[in-house]
Amino acid sequence: MDLPKLNHMLACYAVFLATGHTVAQRQIKASTIRNYLAASASFLQLFAGVPHRDARHDPFSHTTCQPINSVLQHVNKFEKIPDRVEPYTLAMQKALHSRINPTHLPFRDSRQTALFQWFGVALQGGNRRCEWCQLPKHRKLSTFELAPTGESRAFTLSDISFLSARMRAINLTTALRDRDSVQFAVVTYRWQKNGDHGERKTYTRNLSNTACDSVGHLLSICDRYVRLLGPSPPTDKPLAVYATSTGQVLHLTSDDATSLMRSLAKEVYDVTTPHGSRKWTCHSLRVGACCILWAMGHVGEFIQRALRWRSASWKDYIRDLTVQARAHNTAISNSWDLPAF
Numbered sequence: 001m002d003l004p005k006l007n008h009m010l011a012c013y014a015v016f017l018a019t020g021h022t023v024a025q026r027q028i029k030a031s032t033i034r035n036y037l038a039a040s041a042s043f044l045q046l047f048a049g050v051p052h053r054d055a056r057h058d059p060f061s062h063t064t065c066q067p068i069n070s071v072l073q074h075v076n077k078f079e080k081i082p083d084r085v086e087p088y089t090l091a092m093q094k095a096l097h098s099r100i101n102p103t104h105l106p107f108r109d110s111r112q113t114a115l116f117q118w119f120g121v122a123l124q125g126g127n128r129r130c131e132w133c134q135l136p137k138h139r140k141l142s143t144f145e146l147a148p149t150g151e152s153r154a155f156t157l158s159d160i161s162f163l164s165a166r167m168r169a170i171n172l173t174t175a176l177r178d179r180d181s182v183q184f185a186v187v188t189y190r191w192q193k194n195g196d197h198g199e200r201k202t203y204t205r206n207l208s209n210t211a212c213d214s215v216g217h218l219l220s221i222c223d224r225y226v227r228l229l230g231p232s233p234p235t236d237k238p239l240a241v242y243a244t245s246t247g248q249v250l251h252l253t254s255d256d257a258t259s260l261m262r263s264l265a266k267e268v269y270d271v272t273t274p275h276g277s278r279k280w281t282c283h284s285l286r287v288g289a290c291c292i293l294w295a296m297g298h299v300g301e302f303i304q305r306a307l308r309w310r311s312a313s314w315k316d317y318i319r320d321l322t323v324q325a326r327a328h329n330t331a332i333s334n335s336w337d338l339p340a341f
Contacts, residue, residue, distance in 0.1 A: 011067035
């Protein structure tokens with residue numbers, strides 16, 4: 001068999017392995033697939049009749065062929081998605097909304113209320129963990145995660161600006177005093193994983209559903225920061241803060257967000273096992289934002305732009321959705337009486 005045919009045969013074997021067809025009947029990592037392929041190439045070499053011919057390589061080279069590379073790259077990409085987490089859903093946001101009363105003064109600065117607002121913003125922005133909250137070791141205000149530039153990696157007060165319906169700037173004091181005058185919020189993503197630092201995203205009011213009103217949430221978030229840290233709070237510190245029942249002001253952390261999501265998963269989806277609960281993390285917010293747009297029929301270009309991807313990586317965030325099952329049923333039902341095809 002010539003070498004190009006052997007290349008494609010091993011590429012097909014790599015796909016077979018990548019889809020869980022192993023002795024243990026489970027998915028394996030790209031590094032393990034490479035070991036399988038190396039063993040297979042060594043075995044085939046026994047029958048090649050050509051010294052040192054490697055079925056993984058391009059002819060006359062020691063470079064892995066393109067078909068095999070394509071499979072391994074796809075598996076590597078899949079592995080980089082954190083634990084294939086489950087999406088944070090609108091059903092979970094509804095359940096959380098029913099728990100809180102942000103107008104009740106003792107609770108408007110609580111951790112749960114603050115997280116509800118940040119979750120609401122993230123469902124529109126697809127915000128990554130490092131863009132808004134801190135790691136547990138940075139819970140206290142005296143420390144926070146830094147970007148390579150030496151500034152806060154997470155949003156600060158200076159990253160949020162507000163506009164009127166006529167797109168005129170409204171200063172923060174006026175915006176907080178007269179919330180009805182605010183129609184838009186513009187968020188600057190100071191530091192992004194994709195390298196597009198300083199990208200700006202516009203949010204608009206959702207007055208028909210206050211639980212999902214990202215601009216209203218951002219107003220409350222900024223109001224809390226000013227209220228808890230004084231009339232002239234620093235604008236270069238992380239914005240996501242809350243107050244304990246004793247009045248101590250702390251940063252929101254990934255542990256706070258994860259713990260709340262997992263309690264909501266138990267309430268909404270009856271997820272009670274530790275293995276099941278671990279599928280909800282801070283990254284669930286980004287997955288959830290992607291799934292909402294996909295479920296509502298938005299095209300890939302819209303999703304990619306709305307959630308700030310530079311590539312088609314959004315496709316890896318789509319999950320098995322009941323709305324797709326319903327749409328498939330509708331398509332079948334609507335085709336029932338059509339001529340055979």
